[in-house]
Amino acid sequence: MHHASLDQSRFQELVRKKWSISLSLTALMLTIYFGFILLLAFGRHVLAQKVGTYIPLGIPVGLGVIVSACVLTGLYVRWANTVYDRSVKDCIESMKR
Structure with a gap:
């Protein structure tokens, strides 16, 4: 049971990291884009x-x-x-054991 909870927390951390990076890059792009639009306006x-x-x-x-x-x-x-795919692969491998 301990092994399953470890896998689940590892997976949740991976999901959190993906969302964090995705949202950060999205916010940066929106800032650049809307900054340009506001400058145009x-x-x-x-x-x-x-x-x-x-x-x-x-x-x-x-x-x-x-x-x-x-x-x-x-x-x-x-x-x-690089990072994400390797982490997903490691997570899947650890769940197979």
Whole structure:
């Protein structure tokens, strides 16, 4: 019985960690995205400033939002494919014994 409760607590910790990382990355992405939207709504003059001769600041900032989404997704996938998958595998193996 002790072994089953140990497996269950290990599994619950794994679920908590997954939710914690997922929600943290989601909150970060939403902050970046809505920050950009709010800047568009209330600070257009900032984004209209020119970078160089022809490009408004809004273009590189918008690209930064897109790149940040890709980077955050990549970070999550890397974590999931290394740490999380290994932990799931270890948890399943321990439950088989």
